[in-house]
Amino acid sequence: MTIHNNFIAGEWLAGRSSADNVNPSDLSDVVGNYTLAGQDAVEQATDAASAAFEGWARVSPEVRADALDKIGTEILARREELGALLSREEGKILADGIGEVIRAGRVFKFFAAEALRLNGEKVTSVRPGVEVEVTREPEGVVGIITPWNFPIAIPAWKIAPALAYGNTVVFKPAGIVPASAWALADIISRAGLPEGVFNLVMGSGSEIGGAIVASPKVRAVTFTGSVATGRRIALDCVRTGKKVQLELGGKNPLIVLDDADLDVAVSVAVNGAYFATGQRCTASSRLIVQNGIHDRFVAAVIDRIGHLKIGHALDPGSEIGPVVSSDQLEQDISYIEVGKNGGAHLALGGEKLKRDRDGYYMSPALFTETTNDMRINREEIFGPVASVIRASTYEEAVQIANDTPFGLSSGICTTSLKYAHDFKRRSAAGMVMVNVPTAGVDYHVAFGGRKESSYGPREQGAYAREFYTVIKTAYTLP
């Protein structure tokens, strides 16, 4: 079998060993074999990125725009094939795999245009005759470390702005989803970038990720993943004087008020909690339901999830694919026990499922009669597991929604303009959804959370420039 190599300094290079990428829908299906580099590869990549920086920073923004546009065009043209590859390695259903690829393509197109929009300010000086300019410049070498749950979209929304604003990149994807990352690198490698501008280094998280964070040549690190890893990276970045951006976990609340449209609330809850196997940092995992609608809502959700088709990600009938890995499946199942032992009522699901092909299948689980202090409502599970918490009033619901260490996204289902408006103001989350799932976001606006969910500037949209550029203030006496 061909080994897919790393892309460093414009060349495809083998690492020390390699690993099989296995399909979680069918463990007998090997998606491909991918190289695993050692720390020497990180040194080569950071050297190359550092050497390429000055040239790339100075090139006309039109050159950067054209390259990003070309990348976006190829991604969009290959959406079906890349979507199938993504679904095969990660386990989200094909429609979601294709949707994610489209998002990645659109992100490159968006930042192609943004490359031409980088502007500054001219300010009147307090000193007569002096001119003041405030401009933005690229940071330098950016280290990019991504998780497995969005194997192409998250790399895209970090790589595209990094390159658009004139930075060079060393990219380390999550170990269990190298295929989408490699395919993206292959597309980028043919976009006409000078050698060293973009580098892909696959290998172990602690070793390769750790070496990127430690490298004196890396100026800024952007990371999406777990809180524990993110915290460690942030400390190391501070220690070595780097800019850092973290997007971490969530325990996202969805409030359902008595005046909600029941059908809307059920579909928003089921989509937010269970689609993509619940493996979204923005998934709704705490369903905070007012007493008057509680029983009807719970009955309808149970009915809906009982009919969801769980199966192979590429089977057109599947609505939910498998869990991504055996470790994640064991974690999800262990939280079913944590919930039961903590006094929650398991209304449905939470079991491993058998399908024709051996894979990491699990039935969507709903806990009811839970309280917000239970572990299942404090800790991120990152699987198809949600719990219902009762609230008697809107005020109590808001208090429960905000009572969490996280603050990524939040939602409310209501037909009241008054409550919708109030909740948008008072939610302690970075993103607030009214009558739409907590898990769906646009690609051209700011994305990010508060409290333990995020650290540093927002990602995506024009806001991305905060992280990928640094301000310069220049004074001139003509």
Ligand code: NAP
């Ligand atoms: P993870 O274990 O923290 O891994 C994330 C990335 O960090 C992977 O590429 C991993 O490499 C690497 N890594 C691991 N240890 C490292 C170290 N010591 N130094 C540097 N890098 C290291 O997270 P995950 O399990 O892939 O992703 C799930 C988590 O991501 C969830 O908590 C979820 O909420 C969060 N997430 C957040 C967002 C958001 O935008 N807020 C979006 C998606 C996911 P290996 O894969 O090789 O270990």
Ligand code: MG
């Ligand atoms: Mg895989």
